[in-house]
Amino acid sequence: MSDNIPFDLQQIIISKLPVELEEIILNKLTVDSIPIGLQSLEHQHQHLLVRYKDAVNLELKYVSIADTDTDTFPQNTVSVTVPQSVVNLDEPYTTIDSPHGLLCLFSITDRKAVIWNPSLRKAVDVVLPDIADDEMCRTVLGFGVCRETRDPKIVKIKMDTKIHMDGGVYVFTLSTRIWRSVYSSNVPSKVTIFGEEQVVVGGVVYWLAIPRVGGGDWYGNLIVSFDLTSEEFGEVKLPDRLAHTHCNLSMIKPRESLVAIEGCVEDSELVYHVWVMKDGVPKLFEKLFTISSHSPYGSLNSIRGFRKTGEALVELQARPSIRTLAAYEPYSKSIKNIGTSEKHIYVYSYTETLLLLDQPVITN
Template structure:
């Protein structure tokens, strides 16, 4: 880049480049490497390109889960890049995606992994075991602080004790792991979840938007959404519309569409998925922008996510399909796999973790 171009303009130009180009430019000169590596540049860099990560089992579980990244642009779905299972995790489950990072959890490895797919960097956190006299359930969440770009993991432990009077409960145990400190601590807030709330923790029951982790949950009387803000470190409850609050929770799932929270309701009477979108993060107003008809020759089973265009990615007959909700046009995605084992997650390019040693493990 010419020395005649003012430094501020050079910085603005670099911020518009894809991550792959930035990594290459770091090796050209020390000044550019110092700029790209700086905390301020990493914090304010926002990649222009959205990608979709597709994970699935191709044939059998013994071959391991496959990962493919697909550019979500005009070439979709032609640009497919295969990715390697980070740290060879055993049957990992996605916890969430935030600010271009993916968070995976492997129960058998007792490990949480934070993965930047663009720069191919991984850090891991080994979960310590909590000993109890009776059963316990861990709920994990993930997000990146909006102010500091610090990735955080939250661990919520629910404990049930048995005594002579039957079952009783102890309060929720909540801890936060900021990557910047490398240690678990109690969050700033004390408004912990009610012990009567049950979190659903499948991949399609949780989503992360702008550093806030949302869980689909229910209590004794109704369905609701529970959230944890990684910046304020506060819990919140979101009431669902009456049409969703008292339905069987097995018909509900969650996703995101253009950084808006979406609740999907499978209506078997009408043979449609009803899309409920949260319009306002403050008033929590839900609207129904469209429905998705699944009574088609392709036997569409489950909505997995959305492209930035608004097209739905749907599983059906061991394949993925792209569904345009207004024209109702359907086309094959070009990936085959096992039933009910597809997952699709959108992510943007980021430089977060650039300052971390690759494969670093926090014990």
């Protein structure tokens, strides 16, 4: 792109192009022809965004670690400039990562969501209307990017005291900044409890859920999905082992795959069994490995994510009030210390992206 065109105008031109043409142009540009502020984005590097509370002054911090294949990991670590809208967000809040390099932070207390691009150091606020979180009513939220349009979307599901979805399903689309009611022909069972945990894989949002069995008891596990392109719901049936486990079940998204983590206490020791859904086929889950170990850095506390190399990122209890993040290689069982914190550590994998480049920073 010509150096005679002002940088701001270049941003506007790129943002107005069709998605396919935009991707072609960005991929074909040489590093020298891209504005300096966007040069690193052309390479689509993988990073880990780590959120933790400093053990000394209890300050909440974010750092970015280049997720390289080399032995230099995790030496390339830099502090992240956090937008003021994120700093001002009341805790507790939920953060969801996206395959398109965006994160979305939800605060029920603030009735607000913040869509954040760490690569561009840019965030956009979104008001969450008609939010409920009490004994009478509850709101479930999800976030992701549409596969076809690359438009960020927030889905809001409102449930009443009977734990059904008659309260409605609404979708916010960033390009229009409008909330609209969504009709889905395959809304999941009205007797399902959604968990707060969710992941996004390939433009589909997944929630862990608990169905009501027979006469009315809540029992078992299943996964409810929402496709951000078709805006249709679906259900992912788990294999019997996971559907009826009495252990703690959670989900993680390594390398654009849906992974279920089964945390159990076996022989007085906490172990984690890692299962991956094969080829996107429901009920076809394969056990990858089990993590059960003590290390010089502490005892296993939880799995926080995965590197692109397949190493698990685990939280270790170093001593009563200190936890540390480590990279665990499941086959050699070697472990590498990354850092320490006072409270829980959260890890989000993201790639550099130009999404939000054309967005004004205003409150919806």
